[in-house]
Amino acid sequence: MFKTTLFAGVLLAVVTLVVTSRPVGAQADPPPSPEAAIAACDTDKDGTIDENEAKVAAGTVFDKLDADKDGTVDEKELQGRLTHTQFREADPDNDKTLTKNEYLVAVRKALRAADRDNDNSVDANELQTPAGRVMILLMQ
Numbered sequence: 001m002f003k004t005t006l007f008a009g010v011l012l013a014v015v016t017l018v019v020t021s022r023p024v025g026a027q028a029d030p031p032p033s034p035e036a037a038i039a040a041c042d043t044d045k046d047g048t049i050d051e052n053e054a055k056v057a058a059g060t061v062f063d064k065l066d067a068d069k070d071g072t073v074d075e076k077e078l079q080g081r082l083t084h085t086q087f088r089e090a091d092p093d094n095d096k097t098l099t100k101n102e103y104l105v106a107v108r109k110a111l112r113a114a115d116r117d118n119d120n121s122v123d124a125n126e127l128q129t130p131a132g133r134v135m136i137l138l139m140q
């Protein structure tokens with residue numbers, strides 16, 4: 001009996017430690033690390049994501065998000081990948097949905113913004129920028 005209680009106490013302490021050691025403000029479902037995003041998208045294995053690789057990855061994600069297959073995704077189908085402001089920026093015709101083209105344009109804009117050394121591809125460091133994080137979200 002004593003042992004069981006002790007064990008439960010230790011277990012509780014460990015669980016508490018694990019739970020409370022999470023960084024403050026961390027989301028329940030964090031986006032993959034830049035390294036993981038590169039590993040998933042970098043088909044030519046040069047260690048960076050170029051525009052073409054980003055387009056292929058984002059296109060696949062778009063098809064997956066477009067649950068009703070009408071060729072557009074609305075803000076809800078994006079499941080928080082874009083903030084409301086980002087969504088409005090990505091939707092210039094303001095019809096409250098993104099076509100695949102609008103989606104890929106948003107990805108390209110994020111890539112351009114993240115690409116600080118202007119070599120037309122983003123590396124792990126560039127993916128740490130706010131625009132880089134948007135890219136990751138749109139490609140997963």
Ligand SMILES: [Ca+2]
Pocket residue numbers: 042043044045046047048049050053
């Ligand atoms: Ca590459």
Ligand SMILES: [Ca+2]
Pocket residue numbers: 091092093094095096097098099102
């Ligand atoms: Ca639109």
Ligand SMILES: [Ca+2]
Pocket residue numbers: 115116117118119120121122123126
């Ligand atoms: Ca770059």
